[in-house]
Amino acid sequence: MNMSFVLREENRTLLERVRDMIRNEIMPLEDEYQAEINKGDRWQYTERQAEILEGLKAKAKAAGLWNFWLTDSDKGFGLTTVEYAYFAEEMGKTPLGAEVFNCSAPDTGNMEVFERYGTEKMKEQWLRPLLEGEIRSAYLMTEPDVASSDATNISMSCVRDGDDYVLNGEKWWSSGAGDPRCKVYIVMVKTGGDDLPKHKRQSMIVVPADTPGIEILRPMEVYGHDDAPHGHMHIRFTDVRVPAENILLGEGRGFEIAQGRLGPGRIHHCMRAIGQAEMALEQMCKRALQREAFGKKLAQLGANFDIIAECRMEIEMARLLCLKAAWYMDQGDARAAAPWISQIKVVAPRVALKVIDEAVQMFGGQGVSQDTPLATAWTHVRTLRLADGPDAVHRRQVARAELKKHTQEKI
Incomplete structure (x- = not known):
């Protein structure tokens, strides 16, 4: 190979x-x-x-x-x-x-959806201005009342009524929906009854952000921060009517579209997290060489040599794993790439968090303040351990792939 x-x-x-x-x-x-x-x-x-x-x-x-x-x-x-x-x-x-x-994100994933699965009308109305950077978009999947890491739980009602679908329910952690430039949502909904196979009950539908019946209830705060003006919004849909032609690929195709969308999105987040870790290490090293305590540079105190070395080694390992997952994606076999994407989805935020936290420690009180970007970086990367699937879900996928090598039983 x-x-x-x-x-x-x-x-x-x-x-x-x-x-x-x-x-x-x-x-x-x-x-x-x-x-x-x-x-x-x-x-x-x-x-x-x-x-x-x-x-x-x-x-x-x-x-x-x-x-x-x-x-x-x-x-x-x-x-x-x-x-x-x-x-x-x-x-x-x-x-x-x-x-x-x-x-x-989430525009890149949404643009992939429009390019792969959208109609020509959708491409002209939404894809073109997104590609030009003229508007923003949001992806609405997670719901407050169900464990959304298992997407078969998604329950927002989407019922056909003549030439429309009518949507009722709530979504939260709708990243980017607070941006005044956000003009369109791609929404995961439930269209099928419980008599259908569980992966055929959900669909995706395109909803203009200014459709009547949409109410932004509040911005969700991450450790007390609302991430304005981007925002992660809690949204209520009350009898929201959307033309039936806005359904993507047809009813029951939601999981198929989600897998096409979420794989690249997950790994893109990981790539950027490695960049955040690199910046934190750079700031840590500069601080260690500039600041003095007890008559010495911080770099010469305590275990700071070892801390810096460990951070460098862990970033390099994470980058190699990320590149390996990317390589598998380039081979065109989504099933083969999935365990590698899950591995890096766990590892990259974990490594970035460690490096950022060590940088915070090197800066002391300033590190947790608004005077460095480290506190904000830590908050964003900590959120990444939940976004696009929590660690436990990805570890489950990695373990299942590993166990399948040794048994014919269903895992």
Whole structure:
């Protein structure tokens, strides 16, 4: 098996251009952008915030640094998933990185859904402006009253009524739904009765965000933070009528679409988490060499040499596992790739959390404050251990794949 993690020469040059823009144009504006969030309405972009974000996006787009996530597509650069991993890692080093290059979740997953499964009308109405970075979107799956890590529990009612479907129920942790630019939702719903096979009861439907009957109840807070203006919203649907043509592929195809969407989304999160770990290690090392206590640099105190070394080694191991999962995805066999995606989905957030936490420790009280990006990074990566499936679910999948090698029994 010839497994290669090498970037093609032309893509190495492309990656250097991305890395240069992140370091020299995006990172210098991070603090100013973040400071704008607390001015006025947190759920609207201030004039300066929009100027920063849209200005950076325009620069990236004009330079052709756009939509890298479109792997193996004639609309993008034709990157493999392995190659995209290097780009996503760089974008993960700054909170603005993914959006500046139009590679943000949940938009990338939603765009894949529209491209693979959408009608021509959907592609024109929603895919085109998403690809251009003109609007944002949200993916609504998780529900407050059921264990949504088992998606067969999804119970939002979706009933056919003439030429429409009528939706009733609640969704929460709807990431991105707080953004004023969010114009469309892709929603996992229940269309089939309990008499159907359990994986044929759910469907996906496209819902414009301004449809009557949709009520945003509240932003969900992550350790006390509402993540404005992006947000993770709790939403109620009351007799929301959507044209029947908005159902994707037809009733009962929800799981098929979900598997096509969630695999890439999970690994993209992991790639960016490795970038966050790299930035935390960089900040830790600089702090250790600049700060003194007890007459010595912090690097020379306690076990800090060992801590820095362990962080470097664990990041390298996580990156290799991520690249291996990406390689399996590039082979086109989703079933073979799934256990590897589950492995990195557990490992990448775990490693990133450890490195970020060690960096916080090196900074002392400043590390948990708003004066460094570390506390926010830790909060986001801790959430990643739940997003797209909690650790326990992914470990279950890894264990099942391992046990199947040794038994004919159903695991």
